[in-house]
Amino acid sequence: MRWWRREIVCQQVVELVTDYLEGALPRRDRERLEQHLADCPHCAEYLRQMRLTIATVGRVRPADLTSEARDDLVALYRRWAEG
């Protein structure tokens, strides 16, 4: 287990990637992770995949409001405005 202390390995990278993207890693861990990413094309690809995953989820749009739901809410507003 000596490698665990000396340097970050791939299996750790895949668990640290969210803390890294969230800016939550202590400086020394961040530097060790960035060094690893510079040296390891597989982990660099993994990071790209996580970024693309986040971007894809960010493109999900909720279904449009139905006109029935909008009418219900307009009625709610009018009841409130009168009451």
Added chain:
Amino acid sequence: MVRPLRRTAAALQFAAVPDDVELVHRLRQGDEAAFVTLVDRYHAPLLRFASTMVPSRAVAEEVVQDTWLGLLRGIGGFEGRSSLKTWLYQILVNRARSASGKEGRTVPFSPGREPAVDPARFGGDGRWSVPPVAWTDDVEDRIQAEGMVERVAALVDRLPSVQRQVVTLRDLEGLPAGEVCRLLDLTDGNQRVLLHRGRSAVRRWLAAELGEEVAL
């Protein structure tokens, strides 16, 4: 001569896309159209989030309707210390907790040990033995053509409940981490663990679809 013109152009732009502060102001003056604009902007995201907190679509719809009523009743006292969006979500969470009988009860949270990637893909030295297949280059066309965004949405909806809530608020709605922690009563660390598990699960699925990796 230039200034009035500029002001007109700015006013037109403003009229086209009023921000929340403007809409709150107009709503307080009894402007029904301002309310409808807010409904158009937030009803569908609120309904999506409500669905992560209560067991059925019908209850979710009731909870969101209650949220709008809460907005109308509270708008006079809304001081703008948080954004309107955050305030709406706060009302929604309170209503949803009452509706599901979980008021004031915090569900014990244990992060678990589900790995982001199958341990079988690493050697004894912790390095990749089965490295990720590269698929991120020029993937845009496939994401569009294969309806990936819609399928990812369905996948997020199948995540375990609190993961789903965190991923929905953070990555779909774009709320900041601190606000999500407050809304869901999570510590910073637990919020990140849940986000990590959720994102990792979605990545595994995308990798299986796009990189032809075995789904793990």
